[in-house]
Amino acid sequence: MNRPTPVSPPAMDADTDAEVAIDLEGLLRRLHLPTIRRLLPEYATLAAQEGWSHRDFLARLIAEEVANRNNTRIQKSARRARFPSLKTIEDFDFTYQTSLKRQALGPFLDPDFVAQGRNLILLGPSGTGKTHLCCAIAYRAIQHGHHARFVRACDLIDDLASASKDGRLREATATYLEPPVLIIDEVGYLHHADTAANVLYGLVDARHQQRRPILFTTNKPPTVWGDVLHDHQLAEAILDRVLERGSLIELRGRSYRTKHHRGATTDG
Ligand SMILES: Nc1ncnc2c1ncn2[C@@H]1O[C@H](COP(=O)(O)OP(=O)(O)OP(=O)(O)O)[C@@H](O)[C@H]1O
Numbered sequence: 001m002n003r004p005t006p007v008s009p010p011a012m013d014a015d016t017d018a019e020v021a022i023d024l025e026g027l028l029r030r031l032h033l034p035t036i037r038r039l040l041p042e043y044a045t046l047a048a049q050e051g052w053s054h055r056d057f058l059a060r061l062i063a064e065e066v067a068n069r070n071n072t073r074i075q076k077s078a079r080r081a082r083f084p085s086l087k088t089i090e091d092f093d094f095t096y097q098t099s100l101k102r103q104a105l106g107p108f109l110d111p112d113f114v115a116q117g118r119n120l121i122l123l124g125p126s127g128t129g130k131t132h133l134c135c136a137i138a139y140r141a142i143q144h145g146h147h148a149r150f151v152r153a154c155d156l157i158d159d160l161a162s163a164s165k166d167g168r169l170r171e172a173t174a175t176y177l178e179p180p181v182l183i184i185d186e187v188g189y190l191h192h193a194d195t196a197a198n199v200l201y202g203l204v205d206a207r208h209q210q211r212r213p214i215l216f217t218t219n220k221p222p223t224v225w226g227d228v229l230h231d232h233q234l235a236e237a238i239l240d241r242v243l244e245r246g247s248l249i250e251l252r253g254r255s256y257r258t259k260h261h262r263g264a265t266t267d268g
C-alpha cells in the first residue's frame, strides 16, 4: 500500500520547528474554518493534558466547526423567515393548551414533513397558540435544513393583488412559491380585497402542484372561507387542495395572553 506523502514544510534552519514553519492559521483562514482556528490553542492544550489521540483531536475540532456552521445557518434562515418572534415547540405549554396533544403535531415536526408536502390549518380563538405553533413547526423545518417564510394573509393578498394589477402576478407569486415552508397567518382577520380568492388560489395551486407545505392560521372555520375570500367556488378549490395532504386542527380554550387575568375571558 502506498503511504501518503507528508506535506513538506518549507526549507528551514536546522533548529526551526516544522510546526512553526507551516502557516496553520493562514491555511485555516483560507479554508474558511474559523471555529477550528479559534479553538485550536485551547484544544491543543486539552489534548496534551488528557492524552487525546490524533484522530480524536481532529474529530473534535471538525465536529465543532460543523456544529457552529449549522447554528449560523439556522440563525440566518430564521431571520430570513421573518417570524414575528422566534417560538419553539419546546416553549409551548401543552398543559395549558389541553385541546391539542403534542403527538398530533408529530408529522409536522418530523424531518420528512417538507418532503411529504403536508399542509395545516390551525383554527381557533385569539391567544390559543396558533401563530406560536406554526412558527415552531417552521423553525423545526429550518433546523432540519429547510427555509421558511412567514407572511400575514392581508399582506400577502395585498401584495399579490397589487402585483396582479401591475401585470407582475407571476413574479410576485414566485416569491411565495420558493420557500419550502410558507406560513399564511390570520386568514379572515381583516377584510380581504375582492380579488383575494383569485390571487390566493394561484399560489395555493402552484404550491400544491410542487408539494410545498403551507401552514395557515385562522379564526374563521373553513365553511365561511367563501365569504372571507369573496368567492365560494374558489375558496372550496383552495381548501380542497390544502386538505388533500393536510389537516385541520382546532384549538380551544382561553387566551394565553391574558391567562394572568382571572375571569378576564367572556366564556367564564
Ligand atoms: N400553550 C402555550 N404555551 C406557551 N405560550 C403560549 C401558549 N399559547 C400561546 N402562547 C403565547 O401567547 C402569545 C399568543 O399566542 P399566539 O400568538 O400563538 O396566539 P394566536 O392563537 O395566534 O392568537 P391570535 O388569533 O390573536 O393571533 C404568544 O406569545 C405565544 O407564544
Ligand SMILES: [Mg+2]
Residues within 6 Å of the ligand: 130, 131, 132, 185, 186, 217
Ligand atoms: Mg396569531
